[in-house]
Amino acid sequence: MESTLKAHLLNILEDLLEEELVKFKFQLTNIALSEGYNHIPRGTVQQATPVTLADLLIRYYGEEYAKTVTQEVLKAINQRSLLEKLHQSMEKSGSSAQKVAKKTNKRKQENEAGPNEDKQQLTISKRFRNIFNQKKISNESAPYPRDPQPSNDKEVTTKNQYFHDLIRRLNLDSYYPKKMAKVNSLLINKTSLHGTQPRAETELTFCFLEKLLVLDYHLRYLVYRGNIDTISTVSQTLRTTEQERTFENFFIIKETQSNAVQIYIHPMDIQMAIFHCADDFTRQYIFTKLSICQFALPLLVPNPCNSQIEFPLWSLRQIRRSWREVEKIGWEKKIRNYNNQLISWQPIHIISFIRVGNYVSTSKSQILNALLSKGKHDHFSSHHSREDNNRCLLIDGMVEICWFCPGGRAEDRFENCIAFTNLHGNAEIHERQVKFLQQVSSVTVILLSTSNFDKMTSSLLLEFWNSPKPLICLFENAENIMDENSAHKVRIGIKNLNKIELADKITATLTQLLKKSGSPYSLSDWANIARKYEFIIDEDQRGCQEAGKKADILMDILRKVKLPEIKEKLLPLQGGLWRDWCKKDKELHQLREKGNRSIEQYTNEIEKEKQIIRCEQYHKVINLNDLMKSLFESLQSHPETHTELYFLQGLSMLMDQLTTGELEKLHQRHRFLLAQV
Structure with a gap:
């Protein structure tokens, strides 16, 4: 037995x-x-x-x-x-x-x-189970469950144990959940003074934040290895004297039991552990820094302690991008500039990469890195990277997003700004993420292997096959297949293709399919779809909702006035009086128009004129307009709370959106006048 x-x-x-x-x-x-x-x-x-x-x-x-x-x-x-x-x-x-x-x-x-x-x-x-026939496939025949859920409390405890152990090893117990403020990430401690290399696992968190602060992209390779002499004991079994060495014991290594080998904490686990411990404003700060480093950002984040999925929309609101698009008008080409734009407001095509099955050895992240920057920079963390000697624990089921921003050059792969998303893990067991991506994506790219097709969940592939949206299937173990004449469904065999050839094939196919796709979505549109799948959205919190309503009241007042007249009519301390006061203050320091007067006499005259202008400003402030009244009421109703911070940041983004169009017109006129000179 x-x-x-x-x-x-x-x-x-x-x-x-x-x-x-x-x-x-x-x-x-x-x-x-x-x-x-x-x-x-x-x-x-x-x-x-x-x-x-x-x-x-x-x-x-x-x-x-x-x-x-x-x-x-x-x-x-x-x-x-x-x-x-x-x-x-x-x-x-x-x-x-x-x-x-x-x-x-x-x-x-x-x-x-x-x-x-x-x-x-x-x-x-x-x-x-054949994807290319159109027979109805029963979900009962699927060997893998699409969205496994914990069946009892004991299983939930077992599943979450590694996460709490990770939090303990990183010394983040006091910050979980969402208790790390931005001030905690900017502390000066021993780690800051003694360099950015950790001396213990508990220092990994603040070493990561220290590198993030100075925009050091090496944070993706941050690993604490401890004392190599004490960790690696396998090499001790191979230590023999030169006299004892023979042909057999040099080339044949026998299996021997060794002491415990430490499992290193993966850099992505450090990043996601900090994410789960950080509050909304710290997350926004971290996302902004990661974006500047040209790294992919979390879009959908599974909660490691339950089955909930989070969509950090507020954290993504502050992400800005600049790009140049080429517009063809007849035979002429016109370049349109997007300078420092809030990417969350822009309608952009999204291309999603997913993997079906556990039998695919090709890395989606490496394919995406080749598409985005021709392999010069790792936007997405690849499981083939040099520091990935152990399995990353917190990214399974997570969706990351990164944007391709063209420069208006001939060598750009795409002419327009495009968002690329990457679902980590097997798509068969992450049904909600897959359905969300299928709905928001303009094109879906599936990576799979036909050699183990009988072990896959064919119902998932059947959904994509029946969908009217464009689909690209990358077959790992096939070559010399390319459906160039297909309208919406394209197969590409990637066997024996190098990175450049594969990237060129995918680029050409995506360019054709994007012309046939529907209207693009913005991040705000994605939020409405995310609510259908019961994702947790940080902007749906009570404080953020109240702040948003108050900011909308102010914006309604601003929209009723022409943009060039806002300062004169709604901001009482701005306008002509403010310009006159500034001129007098400048003359007070330069004294260019003193003439025959003494310095004391001239400065006294200027001070009196400044005082007169200031009094006129005060008379305007006595009776506040609706805009200023609403602003003061909003700030005084929630003093020194998160609602006040939500309000100020939300108002800043809305005002930026209001002025973007007019600023672009001014920039275009400025460039036109410069060209005439």
Whole structure:
């Protein structure tokens, strides 16, 4: 019975991908155990192969409890299909054992029954799971659940344990949730004085913020490795003297057990841990800095402690971009400048990249980096980067966004500003994010592998196939396929293509498909769609809503007056009197028109004239207009609270939106006059 159980466990462990096996080992060392059982040492688990791991499970927990532990760990890492496979194989082996208990070859029969039945199931599933036929596919046949949810409190606790452990290791316990103010991120401490390299894991947070403050893009490679001499013990087994070395022991390395090897905290885990601990204004500050560093920003963020998804719209409001678009008018080309624009108000086409299945080795992030900057800068964090030696824990299910801003040059890949989004993880288990992206995207790009198509959820692909929106499918293990004449659905084989060739093919295809796509959306439009999927939007908070209403009242007053007349009519201390006062104040310091008068006499005259102008200003201020009354009431109703800060920032953005059009006209006239000179 023990060898049969070990065979079943080994079969399950071998079905896990490398990154999934890392998750399995992590959860195995952190899962809650029944009383009387102890965890397998972390170092032993980290170095174990699937064969060794199956043996360790039986040795530490016995046959019955080993099955229970394996099932709980598979639940925690959302491997429901393997969980069902283990359950079915154990039931079959149990029933077979009862029927042939007295036969000596029962183990051989049990082992043969499993694979034959698996082959039969695979053969049947392949018939019904073909994306290119138009048969109706039942959701019940899908081997992976589309949106797995925790089934009980114990599973929720197990799932969230790694997050709270990460918060503790980063010394962010006192800031979670959303308690880190902007002032906390600007503190001067020992880390600031002794350089930006951490000396312990607890210093990683403020080292990250320190690098962010000075716009150091190396924050994406910030890792604390500790003392290398004490961490790496594997090398000690290879230390032999020159006299003992032979051909065999030099080239053949035997597996040896070593002490615990530390799992380093991934830089993206540091960034997202700070995100979950920061308040709205600190998030806005962090997003602005990351944007200046040309990094992708979080658009949809799953909560690590529950199934909620957050859409940080307020944090994205302050992001500004500059670009130049080429407009063709007949035979002429006209360049239109967008200088320092709030990107949240601009209607922009969005292109979404998603991965279907766990069997794709190509990195979407690397493809996107090649599209955005021809591989010169990593906008999206790639799992093939040099610091990604361990699995990032907090980005699974997260959607990041980055903008391509053309410069009006011939070498630009696209002529217009375009937003690119990247869904991290397998799209099959993130249904809400996929549906949201499908609705807001102008074009969707799917990365998949046909070699394991029978293990995918075909219903997801069928939804994209039936959608009228343009679709590009990148097949990892196919080559020499390119549907150039297809109207909305295009297949591209990416096997044996280098980065430049692949980027050029995708660019040409996107350029054609974007011409046929519908109207673009702005971030504000995305918020209305996000509410349909019950995403949490930071702007829906009570304080932010109240501030927005008060800012709208002021903007209604401003819109009733022509823009050039706003200062004269609504701002009593501005206008002609303010200009006259400034001229007198300037003359007070320069004394260019003194003439024959003494300096004392001339300065006294100027002071009297300034006082007269100031009195005229005061007479205008006595009876406040509606604009100033509303402004003072808004500031006094919520003094020194977040509502006041929401109000001031919201009013600033609305006024910027009001003046953008007129400023662009003034810039165009300025350029025209310069050209005439």
